Amino acid sequence: MEPVRAVPPPGRPAPPRAGSPSAALELARLLREAGYAPQQIQERLATGDQLLARSPELPSYLRRLGDADEPAVLLRLFLLGVPVARERVDQLVGAELRARLAEAGLLVEDSEAVHGAARLVPHDELLIASDPAGAAEGHADHVPGVHRPSVALAHLTVRREGERALDLCTGNGIQAILLAAHAERVVATDVNERALGYAAFNAALNGAANVETRAGSFFEPVEGERFDLVVANPPYVVSPESAYLFRDGGMSGDEVSEHVVRAAPAALAPGGFACVLISWGLDPDDPAERPRSWLEGSGCDAFLLHTSTDDPVETATVWNRDLLDRPEAYAAALDRWLAYYRKLGIEQLGYACLVLRKRSDGSDGWLEARQLPRAALRPAGRHVRTLFETHDRLAELGADRSLLDRRLRIVEDAVVTQDTRFTEGSWRAGDLTLRLENGLPFSAELDSPTARMIRALDGSMTLREALAAAVESDDRPTGLALARRMLEIGFLELCE
Known part of the structure; x- marks a missing residue:
């Protein structure tokens, strides 16, 4: 009879090895x-x-x-x-x-x-390569394959050529291998020796000869060193367990995320970026409050790219799916996790990629939060870097009204589409939607004045002239605020 689920190999094989x-x-x-x-x-x-x-x-x-x-x-x-x-x-x-x-x-x-x-x-x-499916139970050092958070981190990482890069909590090494394609040197760390074995094998399998693995907890293996780029997919899950090193950090609540965020700035060279996956107990009245507090005195600017907000039941369900074929154990795990969240007073959990940039002057930085659409992510590192650059330029310009005399243009990968609906016996034009073909998957519904403004912003005229041509005078202050918002998220760019 055919087996109905994956069968781990007998014994427990060591991670594969590269002979050369x-x-x-x-x-x-x-x-x-x-x-x-x-x-x-x-x-x-x-x-x-x-x-x-x-x-x-x-x-x-x-x-x-x-x-x-x-x-x-x-x-x-x-x-x-x-x-x-x-x-x-x-x-x-x-x-x-x-x-x-x-x-x-x-x-x-x-x-x-x-x-x-x-x-x-x-x-x-x-x-x-990773540990076989179905082989996790009873093994805290289980090394999983590439999952959705790993893909999200890869897509949101700001990449530059010739960097010295750090992959913190490397796991199977996927981030280190991606870094190796553009960085001069990559250091990959993990407290899990088994994970480092897989990371070294995967680096060799994929020709990433510039990856060095080091054993140790969080930043300990690179203490005193500075990097141009840090990426981290730590065991950030707010969990009552200590079952798996890749998931359960052994700290209370969201302290793993806090620890990594507070420690990352010291590992960054001036101008360097860090891209860190985090989760936290979220206050609906101020969702970014806890990550903001972790960055006080860090000397970093930051974008909090908020990917999702889950309730405790959803979070407990997602992280215990490996128990689905054992209903009693699954139900017990859900109860245990929910009791833990009640004890901590957590009613919602936030998930995000926090992108830091180390300021050259060491002064206090800023944090901006952006809610990402629940759409499939794609490579967006260049877009994320543009968010920082645009924030800098807007800060230099000062007040909103200084934008009026600047020429703006729609970015090249912006697309406007229109729905057409058959109703009451005829075809009627529907809503206009602006979206980006590349980068972060932002989109926006356009009313007629905004669509006219967008059409006018081709770089040939100032924002003042575009608003005069496209928007009624009573709506021009609103049009100015909208243009600034569209500039901030990457639909528009400032002309030199």
Whole structure:
């Protein structure tokens, strides 16, 4: 009978190892040559634009795949976590690839079956290894794969060439590998030695030769050092548990987020950026109050890119989904987490990427909060950096009215669309929507005067002239405030 869920390999394999940089690169080449790549996997498993859907679909995936060719065997072993008869592996997996997999410690074999010793998932051009699915229970040092928060952090990171970069709490090393593509040198730290093993292997597998791993808690391994860029995906979950190093920081409430935010400025060189995922007990009357307090005296400017606000039930549900197939344990975990939130007086939890920039003069900085739409994020580091640059220029200009004599233009990746609706026997023009094709997924509904103003702001006239041409005189103060707001979030830019 087919198994209905992933089966961890017997024992607990050590993280895979790279015998040499060239051997790791050759393994990656052979896997891709065998069809172990996103598009081919999506086609084989019929998962649409997702690489892999939810684990309850495992029986369906197995029946789609069969085990009659090399890609199917590889997907069973390293993506679905299902053992394959040794005879089938011997028949279908090429001798060179099989030898490379064994050399890296990625196969666990017995007389009858072969298990994948790690989960191996392609993400665009990268291959990322992590602990097998279903192998977390009872192992605090479990190393998970790339999840949605990791992707969000990657998309929101401000990147520049030739930096000295730090990846704090590196986990499987995905952020360090992305940093290595543009940084001169990357230091990746983690308190979890198992995670550092995976990070080192993944760096070699993806040709990131400029990544150095160091063991230790938070900033301890880099004490006294300064970096141009710090990224951090710490165990920020407000959790009553100490089950997993990657999730549970062992501090009360949101103290892990507070600790990282307070410590990050000391690790930044002047002008350097830090991008940190955080969560906190949120006050609905002032959502940014706690992160703002953590930055007092930091010498940093900051944007709080607020990704979501969850209630305690939602948060407890999200972080205990691994117990869904054990209803009694799942219910007990929910009760335990909710009691913890009641004890702390937490009624809402905020989640955000906090982006810091170290001021050169060490003076007190500012914090601006931006609520990000609940839309899929895409690479937006350049947009985030523009938010800082625009804030600086507006501060130099001073009062709003000084904008009136400046030429503004709509940014090149802005798009205006209009809905057309069939009603009462005819087609009627609907709302106009302004959105950005790249960067942060902001959008705005436009009324007719605002649409005319946007159309006039092509860089050929001042804002005063555009408002005179497009907006009634009584509405011009409102138009000025709106133009400033659109400038602040990246729909408009100042001409030189």
